[in-house]
Amino acid sequence: MRDGKYKIVYCTPALYSAGGTERVVSVKANYFADVLGYDVTVIVTEGKNGNSFFPLSNKVKVINLGLNFEELWNISFFRKILLYLHKQRKYRKLLTKELMSIRPDVTITTLRREINFINSINDGSKKIGEQHLSRTNYRKIDTRFSKYYEKLFFWWWKDRVVSELVKLNRLVVLTNDAVSEWPELANIRMIPDPLSLKVDGSSSLTTKRVITIGRYSYEKGYDILLRIWSVVEKKCTDWQLDVYAMGDPTPYVKLMDDLSIDKRRCHLHSSVVDVEDEYLKSSILVQPSRTEGFGLVIVEAMACGLPVLSFDCENGPRSIISDGEEGFLIPTFDIEEFSNRLIQLMNDADLRKSMGEKGRKKSQCYQIESVGNQWKQLFDELMQKDGI
CATH class of the missing domain: 3.40.50.2000 (Glycogen Phosphorylase B;)
Incomplete structure (x- = not known):
C-alpha cells in the first residue's frame, strides 16, 4: 500500500458472462481503480480470453488462469470428483503464485472454489468473502435429480465451508436477513450490491x-x-x-x-x-x-x-x-x-x-458512491488494525 492506495485482488470464476456477480464485480473494480485510485486485479478461472461482458476500466488488470472448471458440468459424478480435485490442486498452486507475486493488501473471494484454501495462502493480505447467495442456496444441488451418494457428498461439502468462513477477516453479505443466517460467525458485515447503472432518464410507464x-x-x-x-x-x-x-x-x-x-x-x-x-x-x-x-x-x-x-x-x-x-x-x-x-x-x-x-x-x-464508501471504510478498518 502507498498513500492509502490499496492493492486489491478479486477472485471470481469469470467476467465473460452476463450474471449478477460479474456485473457487481466489474462495477466495484472500476470504482476502486478509477475513483479511489486503488491497484486492482481480478483473477478468473474461466473464459478463453478473460474479456468482461460488462465495461471494465483499462486500469483494472485481469489474470485468467484458464482452468476451465466449467467442463465439469456435463460429466459423470465420479469422474467429476477426480477432475475437480486435480483442477483444485492446480488452482491452489497458480493462485498462490499470483498472490505471492502481487502481495495485495486485500484479497476478496466471491466464495467459489478458492474458499477451500485461500485462508492458508500467506501472502500477507486481509481476506474478505463476498456472499451473493442466501445460506440455504450456497453450495446447493438440485436434489430432484441427484443420487444419494451425490447428496451425501454435497451435504458434507456445504457444511465444511463454515470452518473456512470463520477464518476470514470479514464476510460481507448483502442484506440484514443474510446476517442472521450465520449465527456462528462474528466477522460479518452487511454491504448491499451497488446500482450498476448511471440512469439518464425515467420510463414514461406508458408502454404496455x-x-x-x-x-x-x-x-x-x-x-x-x-x-x-x-x-x-x-x-x-x-x-x-x-x-x-x-x-x-x-x-x-x-x-x-x-x-x-x-x-x-x-x-x-x-x-x-x-x-x-x-x-x-x-x-x-x-x-x-x-x-x-x-x-x-x-x-x-x-x-x-x-x-x-x-x-x-x-x-x-x-x-x-x-x-x-x-x-x-x-x-x-x-x-x-x-x-x-x-x-x-x-x-x-x-x-x-x-x-x-x-x-x-x-x-x-x-448508488456506487454510497456503496463504494462502505467498502473503503471496511478496507481502512482492516488496514488500521495492523497499523498500516
Whole structure:
C-alpha cells in the first residue's frame, strides 16, 4: 500500500458472462481503480480470453488462469470428483503464485472454489468473502435429480465451508436477513450490491410492456412466470412480456407451447448489455424468483422508475421493496395473487407512476458512491488494525 492506495485482488470464476456477480464485480473494480485510485486485479478461472461482458476500466488488470472448471458440468459424478480435485490442486498452486507475486493488501473471494484454501495462502493480505447467495442456496444441488451418494457428498461439502468462513477477516453479505443466517460467525458485515447503472432518464410507464431480467434457471422461477402470464395475457390483451436472460430458453419455449401462450406478445430473449434501454422501454418489472441473494435487477428497475412485483422470497426483495410502496411483495408461489396484482398495475397508470417515483428515490441509497464508501471504510478498518 502507498498513500492509502490499496492493492486489491478479486477472485471470481469469470467476467465473460452476463450474471449478477460479474456485473457487481466489474462495477466495484472500476470504482476502486478509477475513483479511489486503488491497484486492482481480478483473477478468473474461466473464459478463453478473460474479456468482461460488462465495461471494465483499462486500469483494472485481469489474470485468467484458464482452468476451465466449467467442463465439469456435463460429466459423470465420479469422474467429476477426480477432475475437480486435480483442477483444485492446480488452482491452489497458480493462485498462490499470483498472490505471492502481487502481495495485495486485500484479497476478496466471491466464495467459489478458492474458499477451500485461500485462508492458508500467506501472502500477507486481509481476506474478505463476498456472499451473493442466501445460506440455504450456497453450495446447493438440485436434489430432484441427484443420487444419494451425490447428496451425501454435497451435504458434507456445504457444511465444511463454515470452518473456512470463520477464518476470514470479514464476510460481507448483502442484506440484514443474510446476517442472521450465520449465527456462528462474528466477522460479518452487511454491504448491499451497488446500482450498476448511471440512469439518464425515467420510463414514461406508458408502454404496455412487462420485463424481467436474469437467467434461465430453476431459481429464477420463469416457469412460474409463464403460468402467471398465461392467465394475465387473456385479461390484458394489449400488453406484452419480454424476458432477457442468459442460458438455454428451450424448456421455457416448450412450456409456452404447453400453456398455449401467444408468442407474439411473450418473447424469450438472450441476455442484453444495455439493460437501461430495456427498462426505459418498459412499465413494470416482474421478479418471480424462488430465491434471491439480493435482487440487483430490482434496484436497477427502480432507478429507471419502474414499479416492481416480486415474490417475497428469502433475503433480497424484502430488503429492497416495502410492500405497497415501490411495488408489491407477493407471498411466495402464490400465482393467483401475483396475477391479480400484475393486472392491477397494468390497469392503473397512476399507481404505476406513484410506485415508480418512490422506487427512484429509494434506489439512490444503492448508488456506487454510497456503496463504494462502505467498502473503503471496511478496507481502512482492516488496514488500521495492523497499523498500516
